[in-house]
Amino acid sequence: MHNKLLNSEQEKFKAVFQNASLGILVINQSGIITLANDFLLKQFGYLKAEELIGQKMELLIPQRYHHQHVVDRAHYMEHPVTRPMGTGRDLYGVRKDGTEMPLEISLSSYTNNDGSFSVAFISDISMRIEAENKLREQRLELAAINKRMEALNEELERKVELRTAKLQDALQKLEISKEELSIALSKEKELGDLKSSFVSMASHEFKTPLSTILSSASLLGKYILTEEQFKRDKHVQRIKSSVMNLNNILNEFLSLGKIEDGKITMCASLFAIEPFILKEISDISEILKAGQAVHYMHTGKEEALLDEVLFRNILINLISNAAKFSAVNKSIFISTHLTGQQLEFVIKDNGMGISQKDQKHLFEIFFRATNATNIPGTGLGLHIVSKYVEMMNGKIEIKSELEKGTEIKIIFAQ
Template sequence: MVEQKVISLESEAGFRVLFECATVSILVINEQGSIGLANPCAEGLFAYSPAELIGQPIEVLLPDDLRARHAHHRSGYFAKPKTRPMGLGMELYGRKKNGEVFPVAISLGHYELDGETLAVAFVTDITDQVKTKKLVAEREAWFRSMAENSPVMIWVSGLDKNCTYFNNTWLGYTGRQIEEELGSGWATGILPEDLEQCMLTYTNAFDRRQSFVMEYRLRRHDGQYRWIQDVGKPTYIDNIFTGFIGSCSDIHDQRMMQEELEQLVQTRTAELYRALDREKEMSELKSRFVSMASHEFRTPLSIVLSSTSLIERYVALQHDERIQKHLTRIKSSVSNLTNILNDFLSLDKLDQGKVETEYDTIDIGQFMNEVVEDVQATRRKDQQVLILHEGDTNVTVDQKKLRYILVNLLSNSMKYSPEASVVTVTSTLNPDALIIAVADRGIGIPEEEQKYLYSKFFRAKNTGNIQGTGLGLTIVKRYVEVMGGEISCISKQEEGTTFTVKIPKAIYP
């Protein structure tokens, strides 16, 4: 009887094609629980050979511990057959020929054939789905465990922008129940004046699937509104957007400190500007005073110098060495005072940036000889100045500033060197630069004081009663820099000093 029905079913060509080619496992069972048909997909799923399942009880495809109960459920189905999923809400399992058990999903259908009710079971292996579901569940459990123990506030939102989760840290901070916060309830805790910008930032980031960082004031459980930093990022599962996750930290104290610091900076900046304005005023007053005083002193000094020269003529015939000695002392003092005033004026112009360069082409050898003549009055008894030059003699340079530099360096070498000593001036003109070195065998400069060498009013402790203002080297260095050059010094106490000035040729017009 069963054999005839099988042959009758298989004679239907259309059914046969669908049955054989279906990618889901199909089993046909009669009321006695015997398998009447099994398609190739079912045979492969349960690891049976073709036609091996025909006539076998359906329970052979169930785990051992479920077989007895299944017979009862099968009888119940045939009593009231209808199309439905099998075991709704239950975990179903199948058993392969080798005894391996695996999870399945089963849908049931039925039809009548020759007055007999037959059940059709569509079986799907859901091993991968179960594994994925288990992995998702484990990850969810892990996330919730991490989130609930996190020191920062954590929230999660779904595809509708509404929040679906807040951790205990958030709830403890706000003092509210989870039911009050879900959806958009959390927004009621935001300071009203921050709410619009907060929601706009969140909505824009959500729509664009972009991360965001925002700050707003949130009401704490004690009623105080405190600054919160909220960092949100989009979440994905298998590259499918699922919503957002965010973390919040209380930054109120840091924000208050930052605002206090900014206010302090503004206050200090304003004070600094006021101090700079006062300094500028004082500098301008000083400049005006130096300029005025220098000019006011220059006139009487000129008169004194002129008068001294006239007196020299009047007493020249008397040949009185005492008078001549005093006149020479007067002229020397006037000259020193004039030099001091000139130094003040030069330094003031340098400080104000009013110094400009004026280039001329000179014969460096002749120029050096003239400078040596200029400092004759400074030369000590039996001192000699040795001039050496190497290279071309024509050079384009600001001769006024170069003259000041060399006069100052030569004068210092003579003042701080003993009698009968030799001061050497070496100049070299190469394709790149003019290099001038002034070397002596004088008292030298203490090593610990050399870092102050170019500071205003600096005088080494070993200079004793030798006259000087401490401005000369300051002006020398500034003049060298104005011409784009550099100055260096090598000195050892009681052995001598060498100053080297290098002015690059590239700056010459």
Template sequence: MVPNDKDIFNVLFEAVSEGVIVVDSHQKIVATNASAERMFGYTKPELANQELNVLIPQKYRAAHGAHVEGFMEQKESRQMGHGRDLYGARKDGSEFPVEAGLNPLGINGESFIMALVIDISIRKHQELQLLELNTKLERKVIERTTELSNTVEALKTVNLQRDAEIKKRIEAQNKTKEALKKEKELNELKTKFLSLVSHEFKTPLSGILTSAMLLGKYKLAEQQEKRDKHVKTISDKVHYLNNILNDFLSIEKLETGKISYKLNSFKISKVVNEVVYNANMLLKEGQIINYPENIDDYSMFQDEKIVELALSNLVHNAIKYSSENTLVDINIKQDEKRTTFKIRDNGIGIPANDQKSVFNRYFRAENALLTQGTGIGLNIVKSHLENLGGTISFVSEENKGSEFIFVIPNKAKP
């Protein structure tokens, strides 16, 4: 049986060692041979009627389409790439270098392109080996040149070693100076702390002693009012000293990690009522606390005592650092995730130069040195809030007042 032309063509088409891919004017694959299918890892049915881009790596597809369209217009046989590296994309996503020649075809009035594709991975590997060999040869030349200049380099090395030794000595001196500076700062901090404790304890203790001595002189029934006055003074001073001791104990627990938080659900209004009730007894003549609005439905799952501590500390500071006939404003807002507390006053404010140190332990602003205080309250509040996932910040202007803001999650993480 004599084979016809079509059979001969099919045999030749499949026997070609190069990969053959035929696409129509729409860049759709209409025919492939076995070499192309092996090369790209597809079967003939998988490639039939697919976009040519399926065989092009993603990063080259946009430019490749334009190149093919230009070729369709010129209809001249040529090699692809013109100095550029070409790559194909296999079915498994891997890329490999190729060479490709394009040939225009016209069949029954329709235009086609036949691409002959060669996998040049081995050639590229050999080129890489040759490049590595040349690199090694160049390296040997450099090594030989280096050997010739070793004598000069040895002298340079001695100088460099001397410079390095000098540098090390300077670094050691700087480290010593830094250590001495830190030790000096620590000693200053200890001195400041002892001075602060001495002052903060001495003043109330003197008041307690004086009131206790005067109590003994008021023995008549009609002098009960004077006795009550001195009893209240003693009570207030003892309460103040107790608060200082509690602050020092809180610092010790925070530093050693011994503190544990007691989480529970509570109404925010309960905390506010407690803080405002206690703060009312500290108000100066004409001072007013502006109670927050619309908080009856607000609640939290947090450490109630810590929230009360934070709010109390900020409200008491607002009262302490404000003059008579001023307003202390409390504003509270809550969304689905967090609650924001804002405490604003019209007090002495914080000098701009001191604001960066406000949360440092034992720090007192320059304009607050004559006001009673230890400088540890805000430091403790900040540590507790951060442990519970919260934050604290402020805005302030000297002689105009301050606004402290602390934000805390509505639900603490157990």
């Protein structure tokens, strides 16, 4: 009865041992394999248990680990403890064909009459390792993808910033173009207005002296008697005056054109100021009205540093204006004071004067004062004077009251 029960238990153990779904290996104290189940044989590529039983268990371990394993096995046999699966060690087995596989091993031990034995429960974790490796690769690939995505995002942001900057630049250029177009249109309108003003003014200013010349020339032929010489002289003088007036108008037009085209440049030189002004006063005496005289006084040093041509044009223009806008028998006063730092030029008349309102626009092109509309003129004289003074780094000051005359002061640095 006892033997029958023992046989039954052995059969049960054998069934569990052989049908287990993991490899089971039993070794003795000397490291000799005493038992191996079918699952383990299949794991390591063996057909029969006899191929392993009686062999050192190092047969199933890669050669490079043999020495250390013998030491570890001896230590374990002296102090056997149960070691569960997944203790964090990297373990490897070697198959019959020499290929290696990663393993996870759980150890246990028992003792009977035949001695002490260790039991190793062995799982081939190749698939799990492969899955972990794939997962690791996927994570690395995902990290690489994320990195590339970040790089792409950064590149996209840079492109967006660049395109935004280009767009802003284009918008700014568009605004500048719009502003330039607006300025160009404004200048074109201004030019159109100037052309209209010029045509209107020129037709009027040329018509009057030409009519005078024509009528005086016709009348000259009628005065044939000797006692009519004073009448001939009168018309000759009228012709001279009209011709001079036309000449002045043409000179103003030519000067304006040269200024606008930038063809006039300033070339300063030293010259004696007093004799220079006296000569110019003498040369233009014919434009003075009856009883008008020009009085000049100079103080200070003799030689001034100016552009003679530009200064002559300024002087002639201002004397002409003073005579034109003053009545007969009214004197014109000019003074100059020259130091080492500046030349102060002053011209004063006792003419009709300029209103405070008109003084604000006095140097604008084609501007005529309200009280001067019936007096011949182009409205270019003072505009040209202001340009010449500016070219010589000077400044102009005007004092004037209606019916009390005008004083113009120009200061040139020396």
